[in-house]
Amino acid sequence: MSQTAIKNGYxxxxxxxxxxxxxxxxxxxxxxxYEKYKNDPEFNEELEYYLREYAGRENPLYLAENLxxxxxxxxxxxxxxxxxxxxxxxxxxxxxxxxxAKRMGVKRVIAETGAGQHGVATATAxxxxxxxxxxYMGAKDTKRQALNVFRMELLGAEVVAVDKGQxxxxxxxxxxxxxxVANYKNTFYLIGSAVGPTPYPEMVExxxxxxxxxxxxxxxxxxxxxxxxxxxAVGGGSNAAGAFYHYINDEEVRLIGVEPAGAATLSKGSPxxxxxxxxxxxxxxxxxxxxxxxxxxxxxxxxxxxxxAYLHTTGRGEYVTATNEEVLEAFKTLSRVEGIxxxxxxxxxxxxxxxxxxxxxxxxxxxxxxxxxxxxDVEQVFAMLNK
Amino acid sequence: xSQLKDAILATTANGDKAFxxxxxxxxxxxxxxxxxISKLQExxxxxxxxxxxxxxxxxxxxxIERAGERALANxxxxxxxxxxxxxxxxxxxxxxxxxxxxxxxxxxxxxxxxQDASAAGIRGVIIPDMPLEEKDIIHPALQEANxxxxxxxxxxxxxxxxxxxxxxxxxxxxxxxxxxxxxxxSSFANELEEHFAKIQDYTDTPVLAGFGISSPDHxxxxxxxxxxxxxxxxxxxxxxxxxxxxIEELVLASKVATVR
Numbered sequence: 001m002s003q004t005a006i007k008n009g010y011x012x013x014x015x016x017x018x019x020x021x022x023x024x025x026x027x028x029x030x031x032x033x034y035e036k037y038k039n040d041p042e043f044n045e046e047l048e049y050y051l052r053e054y055a056g057r058e059n060p061l062y063l064a065e066n067l068x069x070x071x072x073x074x075x076x077x078x079x080x081x082x083x084x085x086x087x088x089x090x091x092x093x094x095x096x097x098x099x100x101a102k103r104m105g106v107k108r109v110i111a112e113t114g115a116g117q118h119g120v121a122t123a124t125a126x127x128x129x130x131x132x133x134x135x136y137m138g139a140k141d142t143k144r145q146a147l148n149v150f151r152m153e154l155l156g157a158e159v160v161a162v163d164k165g166q167x168x169x170x171x172x173x174x175x176x177x178x179x180x181v182a183n184y185k186n187t188f189y190l191i192g193s194a195v196g197p198t199p200y201p202e203m204v205e206x207x208x209x210x211x212x213x214x215x216x217x218x219x220x221x222x223x224x225x226x227x228x229x230x231x232x233a234v235g236g237g238s239n240a241a242g243a244f245y246h247y248i249n250d251e252e253v254r255l256i257g258v259e260p261a262g263a264a265t266l267s268k269g270s271p272x273x274x275x276x277x278x279x280x281x282x283x284x285x286x287x288x289x290x291x292x293x294x295x296x297x298x299x300x301x302x303x304x305x306x307x308x309a310y311l312h313t314t315g316r317g318e319y320v321t322a323t324n325e326e327v328l329e330a331f332k333t334l335s336r337v338e339g340i341x342x343x344x345x346x347x348x349x350x351x352x353x354x355x356x357x358x359x360x361x362x363x364x365x366x367x368x369x370x371x372x373x374x375x376x377d378v379e380q381v382f383a384m385l386n387k
Numbered sequence: 388x389s390q391l392k393d394a395i396l397a398t399t400a401n402g403d404k405a406f407x408x409x410x411x412x413x414x415x416x417x418x419x420x421x422x423x424i425s426k427l428q429e430x431x432x433x434x435x436x437x438x439x440x441x442x443x444x445x446x447x448x449x450x451i452e453r454a455g456e457r458a459l460a461n462x463x464x465x466x467x468x469x470x471x472x473x474x475x476x477x478x479x480x481x482x483x484x485x486x487x488x489x490x491x492x493x494x495x496x497x498x499x500x501x502q503d504a505s506a507a508g509i510r511g512v513i514i515p516d517m518p519l520e521e522k523d524i525i526h527p528a529l530q531e532a533n534x535x536x537x538x539x540x541x542x543x544x545x546x547x548x549x550x551x552x553x554x555x556x557x558x559x560x561x562x563x564x565x566x567x568x569x570x571x572x573s574s575f576a577n578e579l580e581e582h583f584a585k586i587q588d589y590t591d592t593p594v595l596a597g598f599g600i601s602s603p604d605h606x607x608x609x610x611x612x613x614x615x616x617x618x619x620x621x622x623x624x625x626x627x628x629x630x631x632x633x634i635e636e637l638v639l640a641s642k643v644a645t646v647r
Contacts, residue, residue, distance in 0.1 A: 283494065
């Protein structure tokens with residue numbers, strides 16, 4: 001990415017660090033540590049080791065031939081983040097941040113989680129690195145992702161159900177920040193999405209950028225050129241940030257983010273300061289946050305990472321929406337046609353690819369980021385389809 | 388100059404300590420705001436901190452957060468609070484301090500907010516999620532309207548940061564006395580006294596202690612080494628229970644007759 005895009009934690013007008021005084025220095029310290037290690041060869045060697053040997057990277061860029069044939073347009077490639085250990089892209093960032101926490105000498109890790117994927121990934125890494133782990137999760141999310149709660153507990157994490165407000169990701173983030181303020185001396189807050197105050201968005205994007213680093217090289221090797229478009233689901237925006245990152249300067253590659261119609265932050269929101277940063281947010285005219293509604297817990301969030309707000313306002317990124325019905329249809333289609341059950345979050349990207357591919361020519365190609373696998377959603381979808 | 392600072396200095400000149408209660412506007416209905424403010428004035432408070440409810444109150448403890456949820460459920464908004472205050476502005480005798488997050492002000496419009504707030508008797512604002520580094524977003528408009536921008540100074544801050552925050556703070560300095568969020572606590576860290584002395588070294592602006600003060604004893608023990616106290620959760624709880632006796636005891640503890 002061009003160096004002018006990010007300056008002092010700002011992406012154009014977006015980003016920054018809008019947190020209470022108690023947190024300012026804690027965050028500054030984390031930022032300094034991140035800057036110190038992100039280009040450290042030893043740190044990166046260790047990170048690469050765990051990404052390869054533990055998470056199972058690199059994962060395939062798979063040509064979905066059946067789906068391509070059925071849609072009769074652009075070639076569809078699937079970036080298989082669902083094949084990572086723990087079943088989603090979340091592990092990429094978790095391994096990066098936990099290695100940072102380890103170097104900072106911290107023994108306790110906390111995290112927020114929406115769908116549970118980030119919580120599971122964090123609990124997993126904490127188990128492996130022998131760290132104490134507390135996961136904050138909205139009470140409503142703990143109910144619709146009960147198996148992930150069990151998974152985290154199995155991995156030795158304490159899961160705290162946050163029964164406030166809507167009981168969703170927002171409330172979980174609030175609780176995690178409160179914990180960090182009270183326990184910053186021995187605790188690292190491992191944020192899973194590309195949101196929050198500086199340095200988190202940049203840090204998460206950096207650790208997730210492995211997705212596009214791989215996919216770009218893989219696509220070049222297979223097709224001898226860059227893809228026409230990269231499509232990824234956007235909630236907070238971490239998988240999309242990772243999927244777009246190394247294409248941002250490739251102006252000919254379309255970057256398409258797909259939001260849930262019921263939480264369409266970029267399509268329907270406006271700039272605001274929330275959760276410690278400035279970005280697009282779904283708010284009323286008084287500046288209070290609006291409720292969201294998505295079948296994908298991982299996208300059920302009022303805000304969006306500052307990188308996406310920046311790409312949206314500069315026109316570099318295209319942000320579209322998918323309805324719950326379209327998402328369910330995509331979930332079923334990819335399962336049936338390719339034998340790949342995508343997460344409901346990832347199904348947003350699939351849903352848009354189903355619309356986009358037929359409008360393009362066979363010379364075009366689309367990379368769809370399959371950010372996670374759908375096993376966790378099967379029970380929920382079963383209930384919805386048999387209502 | 389700052390009416391807020393003057394009010395605090397006038398209080399301490401008598402030997403009393405400043406007492407600033409925090410109330411959540413709209414908790415129990417906005418129609419209660421006038422009578423609450425007038426009763427607090429009668430008890431002899433120095434200023435009143437008026438909390439504006441927000442959907443994402445990252446710096447509030449559970450008591451105030453719940454009060455905020457009740458106020459939001461009543462339809463309370465920044466706009467309505469200012470309108471309500473403006474309706475009885477002539478009867479407001481003590482300076483008001485608005486405690487609000489940044490986003491409602493941005494949605495209101497920074498300049499308009501400063502003008503309307505000033506007309507409604509607001510003489511200071513506390514914006515907990517706006518760091519000093521970002522104060523230019525609002526500071527010029529507040530200066531224009533003669534509203535003090537109050538900084539929070541935390542125990543976790545380095546000496547350099549304490550110095551910068553202290554020097555930038557207007558009206559008074561809001562010293563955060565317990566790590567973390569607001570709420571009643573029973574014990575206090577030992578390093579507090581030193582912390583306050585350090586802050587007062589940098590400025591003649593009065594320092595008030597906040598976050599966690601919940602008994603007349605707390606009021607007195609903090610009063611011993613700063614200019615006064617801000618009491619939040621305990622006041623909010625007492626107001627919700629219509630327990631004015633508790634509030635009166637707290638205010639009395641700040642008066643010279645009871646301060647040793």
